[in-house]
Amino acid sequence: MARKNECIAMLLAGGQGSRLGILTKRIAKPAVPFGGKYRIIDFPLSNCVNSGIHTVGVLTQYQPLELNDYIGNGEPWDLDRANGGVHILSPYQQIEGTEWYKGTANAIYQNINFIDKYDPEYVAILSGDHIYKMDYADMLAYHKEKDAACTIAMLEVDWSEASRFGLMIVNDDGTIQEFEEKPPEPHSNKASMGVYIFTWKKLRQYLIDDEANPKSSNDFGKDVIPAMHEAGETMVAYPFKGYWRDVGTIDSLWMANMDLISPETEIDLDDPGWKIYARSPSAPPQYISNRARVRNSLIAEGCEIEGDVDFSVLFANVVVEDGAVIRDSIIMPGSVIKKNAVVEYSIVAENAIIDEYARVGAREQDCAEGEWGITVIGENVEIKEKEIVPAKSMIAKEEA
Amino acid sequence: MRAKNVLGIIHAQGYGPQAHTELTAVRTFASVPYGGRYRMIDFPLSNMVNAGITQVGIITESNFQSLVDHVGSGRPWDLARKREGMFILPPYNTSSAITDHGTRLSSLYSISDFLGKARQEYVLITDTNTIYNIDYKDLFKFHTEKEADVTIVYKHGKAPAIQGLMMFAIGDDKRINEISVSNGNDGGIETNYSFNIILMRKSLLEYLVRSAIAHNATSFERDVIQANLPTLKIYGYPITGYSAIIDSLKTYYKANIDLLDPENRKLLFDPKKPVDTKICDNVPAKYGLDAKVSNSLIADGCVIEGEVENSILFRDVKIERGAIVKNSILMQGTVVGNHTTLNAVITDKNAVITSNKNLSGDESYPIYIAKSATV
Numbered sequence: 001m002a003r004k005n006e007c008i009a010m011l012l013a014g015g016q017g018s019r020l021g022i023l024t025k026r027i028a029k030p031a032v033p034f035g036g037k038y039r040i041i042d043f044p045l046s047n048c049v050n051s052g053i054h055t056v057g058v059l060t061q062y063q064p065l066e067l068n069d070y071i072g073n074g075e076p077w078d079l080d081r082a083n084g085g086v087h088i089l090s091p092y093q094q095i096e097g098t099e100w101y102k103g104t105a106n107a108i109y110q111n112i113n114f115i116d117k118y119d120p121e122y123v124a125i126l127s128g129d130h131i132y133k134m135d136y137a138d139m140l141a142y143h144k145e146k147d148a149a150c151t152i153a154m155l156e157v158d159w160s161e162a163s164r165f166g167l168m169i170v171n172d173d174g175t176i177q178e179f180e181e182k183p184p185e186p187h188s189n190k191a192s193m194g195v196y197i198f199t200w201k202k203l204r205q206y207l208i209d210d211e212a213n214p215k216s217s218n219d220f221g222k223d224v225i226p227a228m229h230e231a232g233e234t235m236v237a238y239p240f241k242g243y244w245r246d247v248g249t250i251d252s253l254w255m256a257n258m259d260l261i262s263p264e265t266e267i268d269l270d271d272p273g274w275k276i277y278a279r280s281p282s283a284p285p286q287y288i289s290n291r292a293r294v295r296n297s298l299i300a301e302g303c304e305i306e307g308d309v310d311f312s313v314l315f316a317n318v319v320v321e322d323g324a325v326i327r328d329s330i331i332m333p334g335s336v337i338k339k340n341a342v343v344e345y346s347i348v349a350e351n352a353i354i355d356e357y358a359r360v361g362a363r364e365q366d367c368a369e370g371e372w373g374i375t376v377i378g379e380n381v382e383i384k385e386k387e388i389v390p391a392k393s394m395i396a397k398e399e400a
Numbered sequence: 401m402r403a404k405n406v407l408g409i410i411h412a413q414g415y416g417p418q419a420h421t422e423l424t425a426v427r428t429f430a431s432v433p434y435g436g437r438y439r440m441i442d443f444p445l446s447n448m449v450n451a452g453i454t455q456v457g458i459i460t461e462s463n464f465q466s467l468v469d470h471v472g473s474g475r476p477w478d479l480a481r482k483r484e485g486m487f488i489l490p491p492y493n494t495s496s497a498i499t500d501h502g503t504r505l506s507s508l509y510s511i512s513d514f515l516g517k518a519r520q521e522y523v524l525i526t527d528t529n530t531i532y533n534i535d536y537k538d539l540f541k542f543h544t545e546k547e548a549d550v551t552i553v554y555k556h557g558k559a560p561a562i563q564g565l566m567m568f569a570i571g572d573d574k575r576i577n578e579i580s581v582s583n584g585n586d587g588g589i590e591t592n593y594s595f596n597i598i599l600m601r602k603s604l605l606e607y608l609v610r611s612a613i614a615h616n617a618t619s620f621e622r623d624v625i626q627a628n629l630p631t632l633k634i635y636g637y638p639i640t641g642y643s644a645i646i647d648s649l650k651t652y653y654k655a656n657i658d659l660l661d662p663e664n665r666k667l668l669f670d671p672k673k674p675v676d677t678k679i680c681d682n683v684p685a686k687y688g689l690d691a692k693v694s695n696s697l698i699a700d701g702c703v704i705e706g707e708v709e710n711s712i713l714f715r716d717v718k719i720e721r722g723a724i725v726k727n728s729i730l731m732q733g734t735v736v737g738n739h740t741t742l743n744a745v746i747t748d749k750n751a752v753i754t755s756n757k758n759l760s761g762d763e764s765y766p767i768y769i770a771k772s773a774t775v
Contacts, residue, residue: 036684285436
């Protein structure tokens, strides 16, 4: 048995993220690049470390290769530890046979042994889909104060958007009266952030019961939490204030990147007291030539810029040649924008090539009504010379 | 010769008067920041690792706190190993009579135990006031083919004025026929001068150092290399690609500004021979609404609201609105206030130039602002 941990975290990173289309064709959603040098999973991982949680199980299933490679021994997050640290937990073969993770609850169920090894009082269940900075230690203190079986982090969202979220109706004492899953007519604007803390002894039993129930879909939101609620367990909502974004769609991913550039940004990645860690490449500083014009942008190391870059996020080792224009776009590592090419309102994935005079994406005012949207160029795609890729298109590399 | 069979030795500090510049007042030469995100030691260390060397000793004398902080356990170079890896060799680590690292010779003598224990047959010794990216494997091949006793990497050109610098007359077969050792006053002459990258059998080094010490010798260049020229086969291996020796603020300034030339960058930062360095968790550089940047190298963590031209900005440099920075090298954490103008200035780490100042040096005599100073 390992040394006892008061609280460990289990990070659900198996989601396919199908709404991100070709961006998650080869990688799991938590591995999607974000903000010039990060991947989505860096946010919950860094939050764990900054909150003092040093044992993290990362549950992977869909396209785990790149994510496994990225997390490695956990060193970039200081999670390469003798006691605890980060562990990749993929479905494995057992005496009774091999089973995929059937649902989020089943994924935790299959790793009960892993959790028991640390003999924790509490387990945080996190998802790898959100951009936010949060001190889980504060939430744990709240959980203990309320003597809860389950605490769910909650954020007040705009009423107009409330129907997109899993909502909670909360009593004055902080306990949860009722759950509403993406209701067409919401009765609350208190959304669940996908961050849970459970008292492990309780959760353990509910997971075993849930597994024994053949009708269950083995999902936290659909099965385990309603079961706990029905049984009268103390369920509380932990109010969180601050920046939190679901980046599960192309539009929200683009928007959250743009939030980083905004002068009024609500998320400070440069906070020495709450660093966001990432596995960084070893590249020389970026070079901005005397023909370049760079404004309102985030640019990572190794970039070579000779063209115009405005309101954009450029990841490491991007090349922007002379006369090329990049506006309101996200360019992922290693992509090359050749001479006089124009990229607007687009997400260009890793190692793509936009050849000379090509035009990718368009501004809203240049499109007919209903035809505008973010353009996505998949990884390793080459857009040929003078080719025009209209707004809202999604171009993937053809399979050889 | 296999790289695994070569032990790397790096002198973290320089020797002689030229080793003492403003930049080394607070640190070893090895930890002098260079090129926007590197430290001088990254070059020899990365070159060694890229060639396949698995054990490196770093000889330190004093002021090595920043060096230890930078290299850590050696992980960025994959030298944090259970077997072999990276070793810091501080002074006073042996019980022998000479334990300080006062000279190049005495420092090599004081690491006798480390040399003796290492299983490698060869030793490659380098300095840290040099910038280059060469493939040591080619050097190993050259050494073997020539059946050399000693191979020294040299450069042809105008020699810097460094006391103790070896200068060579070299035959067509690359054998060194004559060695002169500079007294520090003969800079500028066109010659072949040493880059102090020296390869030989470890047993030969141990023998030469021991007998020089036994004869009360003090100079590695004169008493170990020059004195043994008649009896040893000493060859010169010409350096290729971009290279520079730093012996003053002026040469430091030039070696940095040289990186604004894409050709030099391509030679020095060849992706096949990457230069690795300590990873810091900085955010990508942020360019504001009024940022105007031209012909400059910018590291992660910078926030630029003003104008930057022909300059090198290390990590976390802040250029406030209205500030104009030209031909300057600003080390990590420098802040340039509103409407301040800088020209040909080198700022050391965490320097603050407050608002509405105007500092102008010259390329031949850049202004230096000390670490953590406020102007």
